[in-house]
Amino acid sequence: MNGTAQVDVELLAEVKSILRRDLKLGPDARIADDMPLIGGEMDLDSLDILLVISSIEKHFKIKIPNEVVGRWVFQDVSTLTRFVQENRNANSGGAKPQAADVAAKNWLDRLPHGPEFRFVSAVHAVDPGKSANGVWKVDGSEAFLKAHFPGRPIVPGVLVTEGLAQLAGIAASTESDKHGGMLAHVDIKFESPIVPPAAIELSANVARVFGALRMCEVVASVSGRSVARGTVAIKFET
Structure with a gap:
């Protein structure tokens, strides 16, 4: 230079x-x-x-x-x-890697959370250490919707954020990570409320690795329309 x-x-x-x-x-x-x-x-x-x-x-x-x-x-x-x-004018394009087969592994088991506090219903595709796609299905009968809000329920944004963070933890993890990562930073912007029932599609792509920290770009969408997006940083034990 x-x-x-x-x-x-x-x-x-x-x-x-x-x-x-x-x-x-x-x-x-x-x-x-x-x-x-x-x-x-x-x-x-x-x-x-x-x-x-x-x-x-x-x-x-x-x-x-x-x-x-x-x-x-x-x-x-x-x-x-x-x-x-x-x-600034350099071309940063490139072919995306193929996602790994998820059939042979239950990726949700890699989360440190118990089943009662998981906001990812299923994982569709994982490229370990690079990306993941999944879904959180909300049918409208969930207890947290009764008071949020009575008569006009909306899926809490904090739980959508948690679901994105959980999927980011799956995307960022590799075979060498013995323990699930911990949330270090989150910056999510909401674009539209989510009214149940809804299948909330979640995606996470690892954008940067710096030491024990792994930054992911995350998006939540419903019926093909983005409802929330931002960045999540996960810290793994070294």
């Missing part, structure tokens, strides 16, 4: 805006161009770095390889901006 390339001032401002938002620094927080991202005043932890990477990739439509994160790219704010500048 060209370490002496001129950094675009407007792009630098965009990157700083993302840092302020994701790190909750406030709109007026001063961020120097040469402020270190690792080991300095900001000293991002693993989850912070994962969130920033996810936001930068989504905003600028680029990919930041794991092997460059701990090197010059995250040296400071300007080096991160320079990487974005040099790679």
Whole structure:
């Protein structure tokens, strides 16, 4: 990479805006161009770095390889901006891997939750460590719907989020993971209420792995229409 390339001032401002938002620094927080991202005043932890990477990739439509994160790219704010500048037009396309056969394994058994607290009814496809698809079926007789809301029940968003997190745990797990992962971060936006009965299709795709953390992009849909989407980070024991 060209370490002496001129950094675009407007792009630098965009990157700083993302840092302020994701790190909750406030709109007026001063961020120097040469402020270190690792080991300095900001000293991002693993989850912070994962969130920033996810936001930068989504905003600028680029990919930041794991092997460059701990090197010059995250040296400071300007080096991160320079990487974005040099790679924002790169084509990150590629063929998707085929999902693994789920018939030979009950993937729900990999969840640390008991059957009474599972919000995934069935798993349709799994590509271990990469992706998973499943469904949560709500028939309208569930006890939690009686008070949410009487006469006009709506599936609680917090339970949809839990279902997405559980499927993300399945998607992110591999044969080497002896224990189920634990939820480390969640950011879900709801687009439409879910009225029972409903078959809520769930999908999770691993977007980033950073140490023990695995970030998944998740979507819930009903009858082909997206009702919720966002990101979930799962932490596994190392």
